[in-house]
Amino acid sequence: MTLSIHDVKQIANLAYIKVSDDEAKSTLAQLSDIFKLIETMQAIDTAQIEPMSHAQDVVQRLRDDQVTESNQRELYQSIAPQVEEGLYLVPKVIE
Amino acid sequence: MFNDSLKQLSKRLADRKISSVELTTEFLERIKQLNPQYNAFITVDEEKALAQACSADQKIATGDTHPLTGIPVAQKDIFCAKGWLTTCGSKILSNFVSPYDAGVIERFNAVGAVNIGKTNMDEFAMGSSNETSFYGPVRNPWDVAAVPGGSSGGSACAVAARMAPVATGTDTGGSIRQPAALCGISGIKPTYGTVSRYGMIAFASSLDQGGPMAKSAEDLALMLNVMTGFDARDSTSLQRETEDYTRDLEKPLSGLRIGLPKEYFAEGMSSDVEKAVMQALEEYRKLGAQTLEVSLPNSPLSIPVYYVLAPAEASSNLSRYDGVRYGYRSKSYQDLGDMYRKSRAEGFGAEVKRRILIGTYVLSHGYYDAYYIKAQKVRRLIAQDFKDVFTQCDVIMGPTAPTVAFDLGEKSSDPVQMYLSDIYTSAASLAGLPGMSIPIGFGEKERPVGLHIIGNYFAEARMLNAAHQYQRVTDWHRKMPDL
Numbered sequence: 001m002t003l004s005i006h007d008v009k010q011i012a013n014l015a016y017i018k019v020s021d022d023e024a025k026s027t028l029a030q031l032s033d034i035f036k037l038i039e040t041m042q043a044i045d046t047a048q049i050e051p052m053s054h055a056q057d058v059v060q061r062l063r064d065d066q067v068t069e070s071n072q073r074e075l076y077q078s079i080a081p082q083v084e085e086g087l088y089l090v091p092k093v094i095e
Numbered sequence: 096m097f098n099d100s101l102k103q104l105s106k107r108l109a110d111r112k113i114s115s116v117e118l119t120t121e122f123l124e125r126i127k128q129l130n131p132q133y134n135a136f137i138t139v140d141e142e143k144a145l146a147q148a149c150s151a152d153q154k155i156a157t158g159d160t161h162p163l164t165g166i167p168v169a170q171k172d173i174f175c176a177k178g179w180l181t182t183c184g185s186k187i188l189s190n191f192v193s194p195y196d197a198g199v200i201e202r203f204n205a206v207g208a209v210n211i212g213k214t215n216m217d218e219f220a221m222g223s224s225n226e227t228s229f230y231g232p233v234r235n236p237w238d239v240a241a242v243p244g245g246s247s248g249g250s251a252c253a254v255a256a257r258m259a260p261v262a263t264g265t266d267t268g269g270s271i272r273q274p275a276a277l278c279g280i281s282g283i284k285p286t287y288g289t290v291s292r293y294g295m296i297a298f299a300s301s302l303d304q305g306g307p308m309a310k311s312a313e314d315l316a317l318m319l320n321v322m323t324g325f326d327a328r329d330s331t332s333l334q335r336e337t338e339d340y341t342r343d344l345e346k347p348l349s350g351l352r353i354g355l356p357k358e359y360f361a362e363g364m365s366s367d368v369e370k371a372v373m374q375a376l377e378e379y380r381k382l383g384a385q386t387l388e389v390s391l392p393n394s395p396l397s398i399p400v401y402y403v404l405a406p407a408e409a410s411s412n413l414s415r416y417d418g419v420r421y422g423y424r425s426k427s428y429q430d431l432g433d434m435y436r437k438s439r440a441e442g443f444g445a446e447v448k449r450r451i452l453i454g455t456y457v458l459s460h461g462y463y464d465a466y467y468i469k470a471q472k473v474r475r476l477i478a479q480d481f482k483d484v485f486t487q488c489d490v491i492m493g494p495t496a497p498t499v500a501f502d503l504g505e506k507s508s509d510p511v512q513m514y515l516s517d518i519y520t521s522a523a524s525l526a527g528l529p530g531m532s533i534p535i536g537f538g539e540k541e542r543p544v545g546l547h548i549i550g551n552y553f554a555e556a557r558m559l560n561a562a563h564q565y566q567r568v569t570d571w572h573r574k575m576p577d578l
Binding site for chain 1: 190191192194287288301302327330331333393396398399400402403410414417418419420421422423424428429430431432433434435436437439440443448449451452453455456459465466468469470471472473474475476478509510511514525526527
């Protein structure tokens, strides 16, 4: 697998991270090295193997459908970058 | 006093030889003296610490005590603590004063332990040298030219330099064990699911596990007694009977079967580390244990697998940092998308961005099966290797890290070399098994060497027993750097 500058920019765009052309270039070199390391796992035959997504074989716990949390909007919004009248402020999205 | 065990400190407190306020003050003074050079703490709050110490003294006066009551504990800055700046080593959380306590913090508060400060760490626990921290690197107390390891480098340094009697850490691929080894202290990552992840800032959720870092196995056992237990707020927390991790400490080791994976004793381990490990194994034989060669054929693939799965989970977990609800927001932006992109570009460091990009890529359309699913399949093979080996032996031993602590800057420009520092630790993480490191001597440049002990699921008491019996007949764990 070979990555291109275009790929790096495309991934960064998907990940919502702004990258300059210079950053994309140095990132490309490092990611290529890392993927060289990652590719070594392709040599293993895993045809009959089930993927392992978790360390413990447990089922998702369910809980009763009851309110357990109280409203702490003011506390939680006290650490927000910008709020007004209990709402988080972001740049205008809809014209 | 700085070299005292938890038991000794606890007895001093119970006998009223010293109050928790006095004890806390002593450690705060030592932090004031040493931290400017070592940078082990990101936040120290004397007022808060002394207030907790004061409450602990009242608790002790009424006789309502626990082995950790009044004991200062250094908390890795990944654990949210109410009213404390909680940065996770990142600029993006440089203004995040947590509105709530992590499950682990609640547990320490409940027994009256004192939070002595929040320790430095690699940004979002991504690193093996503590050099990715936005708050500057931590120095190794044994040699200021060396890294302390990572990601729990601040906690390892704090305990090694005796700025705190004990500390907490977290381990995703080796982040408790590798810094413990490089700083000459003891550390254990328990079985996945035993320590609550609630309020422990997420990196790779299927691997992240909290655990203690301390001078000795006995202290680790006392810390685990506080840290472990079910928490309904963590969906992967395990519901189990309460364990006393000190219960087997004094058992003799005769008959203990120690598996030595041939893959861990192959190329890659430096000769000074090998020498110390061989000497430690000889000590174990003297204690009545027997050693046998075993094989973990797929373990050499643990680093490639880890660097698919951990970044994949991280890219998802770190999508929450958007500059909207908390944390850093860029000063100038044109629209919402630009605000996200700039806030994240300015708020995350290079290594974190690298891992988000790897994760985004391996989860993207067309690559998901080739990388993510493939890595999960190999993960099962790695876990199966351990299952097979634990039918032949009780614990596995080997080196914790391939070399002693390396110099600051030595590997920071080469991510792949840095990743290989966790070559011996990441397999146990992928399998969810408990792993620990204990100091067993010194290698090149008089820098510490650690012995890695891996146990079967929930075999912590057995591992601590093996570590404690070694520490009864050796004194590596009592050695402290001359500061």
